[in-house]
Amino acid sequence: MSNAPTIVWFRQDLRLADNPALERAAVNGDIIPVYILPPEGPDQARRDGFHHGGASRWWLHHSLAALDRDLQALGGRLIIRRGEPADVLTRLAADSGATTVHWNRRLEPAGIATDRATKQALRDEGLAVESFAGNYLHEPWNVLNKQGAPYKVFTPYWKALLAAGIDQPILPEPEGLNPVPAEIDSETIGSLGLLPQRDWADGFAEWWTPGEAGAWDRFESFLDDVSHYHDTRNRLDLDGTSRLSPHLHFGEISPRQVVARVRCEYPDALDDKGPEAFLREIGWREFGANLLYHFPQTQTDNLDARFDHLPWRNDPDHIGAWQRGETGIPVVDAAMRALWATGWMHNRARMIVASFLTKNCLVDWHIGADWFMDTLVDADLPSNTAGWQWVAGTGADAAPYFRIFNPVLQGGKFDPEGAFVRRWVPELAGLPDKALFAPWEADLGTLSRAGVTLGETYPRPIVDLKASREAALEAFAQIKDYER
Numbered sequence: 049m050s051n052a053p054t055i056v057w058f059r060q061d062l063r064l065a066d067n068p069a070l071e072r073a074a075v076n077g078d079i080i081p082v083y084i085l086p087p088e089g090p091d092q093a094r095r096d097g098f099h100h101g102g103a104s105r106w107w108l109h110h111s112l113a114a115l116d117r118d119l120q121a122l123g124g125r126l127i128i129r130r131g132e133p134a135d136v137l138t139r140l141a142a143d144s145g146a147t148t149v150h151w152n153r154r155l156e157p158a159g160i161a162t163d164r165a166t167k168q169a170l171r172d173e174g175l176a177v178e179s180f181a182g183n184y185l186h187e188p189w190n191v192l193n194k195q196g197a198p199y200k201v202f203t204p205y206w207k208a209l210l211a212a213g214i215d216q217p218i219l220p221e222p223e224g225l226n227p228v229p230a231e232i233d234s235e236t237i238g239s240l241g242l243l244p245q246r247d248w249a250d251g252f253a254e255w256w257t258p259g260e261a262g263a264w265d266r267f268e269s270f271l272d273d274v275s276h277y278h279d280t281r282n283r284l285d286l287d288g289t290s291r292l293s294p295h296l297h298f299g300e301i302s303p304r305q306v307v308a309r310v311r312c313e314y315p316d317a318l319d320d321k322g323p324e325a326f327l328r329e330i331g332w333r334e335f336g337a338n339l340l341y342h343f344p345q346t347q348t349d350n351l352d353a354r355f356d357h358l359p360w361r362n363d364p365d366h367i368g369a370w371q372r373g374e375t376g377i378p379v380v381d382a383a384m385r386a387l388w389a390t391g392w393m394h395n396r397a398r399m400i401v402a403s404f405l406t407k408n409c410l411v412d413w414h415i416g417a418d419w420f421m422d423t424l425v426d427a428d429l430p431s432n433t434a435g436w437q438w439v440a441g442t443g444a445d446a447a448p449y450f451r452i453f454n455p456v457l458q459g460g461k462f463d464p465e466g467a468f469v470r471r472w473v474p475e476l477a478g479l480p481d482k483a484l485f486a487p488w489e490a491d492l493g494t495l496s497r498a499g500v501t502l503g504e505t506y507p508r509p510i511v512d513l514k515a516s517r518e519a520a521l522e523a524f525a526q527i528k529d530y531e532r
Contacts, residue, residue, distance in 0.1 A: 053078035053144055055137060057151040059159075061182050061299035062115045063260045064122070064221035068180035069150035074222040080144045080232065081119055082127040083112055084136050085240050101422030102244040103391040104294075107258050109242035111298050114259025116237065124225035127234040133162065134169035141175055143232050149175055152182030152299070155337050156429050157344040184334055185303050186212050188341035191334075198342035200351075200444040205338065206331045210318070214327070215311060216304045255390045256294065256425060263295035267306065271313055278325040282396045284379070284459075284468040289394065290326065293426035296333065303330050336434035339444050347433055348414070350442040354530040359523055361410040369510050370405050371419055373472075376502075376509035378485055379459030380404050382472035389472075391425035396462050402439040403453035408516040410523060413440035441524075449524045452517050459485035475499075475506050 054073035058081060061067055073079045116126040129136045137149055149170055154163060167177045181187050191208050192198060199205035243249070257265060270290040273280065280288025295301050310317050310327060317323035343351060350356055369375045373384035383397035393401070398420075405416045417436040421427045437443025441451070463469055466484045470477040476484060478498030483490035487500060488509055495502065502508045 051077065052147040053080050055080045055082060055140055055144070055146045055149045057133070057137065057149060058083045058115065058126070059151065059299075060154060060297065061152045061302075062111045063263075063300050063302070064115075064118055065260070066182075066219045066302045066305050067152070067221070067299075068182045068219060069152045069178075070222065071219040072178065072180065073148075073150045074225065076148075078226045079124065080127060080140060080146055080228055081115075081124060082129060082136070082140060083115075084133050085128075085130045085242075086132070087130050101424070101427050103249065103252070103423050103425045104297075104421075104427040105242040106244055106249045106252055106391070107256070107294055107298060107425045109237060109240070110253075110258040111300060112237050112242075114261065114300075118260060119225065122222060122225045123227055125228050125234070127228065127232060128237055128240065129235060130240065134166045137166065137170060138173050138175070140232070141170075141173075144229065147174075147176060149177050151179055153179045153187070154183070155188065155341050157340065157347060160341075182302065183299060184337055185209065185214050185216065185307065185330070186334065188338040191338065198338060199335075200339075202332065202335050202445045205335050206328060209331055209334060214307050214330075216308075218302075218305055218308055249391070251389055252391050252425065255392070258294070258298070258300070260300045263292065263301035266291055266295065267301060267309065271309065274310065274314070274326050275320070275322040277322040279322075281325060281329075282462050284383075284394055284397055284463040285465065290329075291392065293428070293431070294392070294424075297426050297428040297431075303333065306330060332434075333428075333431055335445075336428075336430035339434050340430040343444070346437060346443060347429065351437060351444050352442050352446065352532050354527045354532055355440070355442040357527045357530050359410070359526065360412040362412055362415065363409065366409040366510055367405075367411055367415060369507070370401070370409065370411070370416075374507050375404070375511075376488070376507040377404060377455050377513075378469045378473050378476055378487065379455050379463065382463075382469045385472045386468075387420075387423055391423065393420075393424065396458070398435060399439055400453050400455050400458050402436055404455055406436075406440040407449075407452045407520040408511050408513060410516075410520060413437065413442060450521060452520060454513065456486045456513065473506070 054076055056070050056073050056079050064070065112126065119126050154160065170177050186209060191212055199208065267290065277288065280286050292301065296303065307327065307330060310323050314320050314323040317327060340346060370384060373381040375381055380401050383393055383401050387393045402416055405411045406413050413436045417432055420432055434443065438446050441447055441449035459469060466481050469484055476487060479487060479500060480494065483494050487495065487506065488502060500506055
């Protein structure tokens with residue numbers, strides 16, 4: 049065993065258990081845990097692969113605090129630094145006497161580029177570097193079709209992922225850590241300036257508990273209902289989903305742990321509708337990473353090149369109304385207001401609001417994707433990109449462009465008693481169910497009895513749903529013969 053400590057560089061793996069980089073380093077000897085924030089704000093951070101919008105910065109602040117507490121409980125502490133990763137790690141190695149640096153690999157394009165450059169720079173300084181697979185069940189280069197090409201459609205990808213094996217051993221957390229020498233200085237987490245200045249984030253703590261313990265509390269609570277997941281996962285008015293997405297994004301719980309716990313609770317999970325439907329969602333997360341790794345251009349480009357010619361309108365008034373939850377379409381407005389208040393949106397709601405923006409309003413999907421990246425606590429570049437391109441019809445495994453979600457029908461189906469809309473659009477709470485999702489179709493007496501005046505107490509729709517659907521189909525007709 050080497051006497052020199054090992055630096056463990058934490059990024060999207062803010063947990064102690066099932067952390068390959070940490071486990072290997074702890075087995076070898078003392079560790080120096082470090083988190084590094086790039087120095088020049090969010091633009092520089094995005095370039096270096098740290099894509100943190102306002103909501104996810106709030107999460108990161110509290111997740112780092114939780115990780116530091118957990119490390120201290122084992123005898124260690126988290127070192128906080130800012131700067132270019134290679135420079136920071138080189139200085140930290142000199143300060144601590146470390147000769148090796150460990151990290152778990154990232155798969156976003158900018159993250160890959162930064163990790164490669166950092167690895168080369170450290171090796172040039174004589175440091176050993178080891179990277180590990182810690183964020184996904186399988187890394188993208190390990191799940192290919194028979195021709196050695198990446199999958200573009202989810203179902204065959206899921207079958208290949210199952211064939212590769214989703215049951216994997218879980219690594220233990222260290223039993224204890226030796227103290228990090230006192231002379232190794234650290235910034236405070238607060239000095240990183242992660243907490244948004246806007247007061248909209250103040251209410252997030254009512255909904256979320258960032259950190260490894262919070263992830264497991266949420267997961268264990270969800271497991272009580274996973275047998276019904278296939279029936280409840282699309283309901284906007286029920287707490288029928290796991291809400292693990294931010295915990296998975298920040299690596300407070302690993303997909304290996306999730307699969308193992310589900311399989312422990314439900315040994316026949318893949319033959320049980322509820323657990324199987326949930327595990328497929330873990331598969332979708334893997335698929336998103338697979339797409340962005342093999343097709344990195346999709347972060348900015350349409351995978352289906354025909355859409356490069358689509359005449360997007362990008363009306364700023366429509367964009368602003370959508371962001372504020374003032375479109376006049378109740379289920380869309382409820383979802384957008386819930387996002388602003390909680391930092392999260394139900395997956396069914398994400399599809400509804402994305403379809404409305406890209407198809408009914410003919411707004412480029414990049415604009416919606418960027419808004420989600422700034423306002424979601426689970427702002428995950430692979431999943432967000434895949435989701436928006438799927439709904440817009442521009443990506444792999446895409447919903448056909450002619451599949452346009454009707455928000456009135458979607459609201460009535462997935463919020464059947466209107467509880468979700470009434471909670472987040474309280475000015476419509478007095479409307480009867482049959483008028484709730486399309487108040488513009490209600491008679492004046494119904495509106496008056498509910499205290500609703502369209503254009504005053506609640507907006508009129510910013511687009512006509514039927515006419516805007518026809519316009520979207522006409523726009524697609526103009527591009528459908530272009531080469532993909």
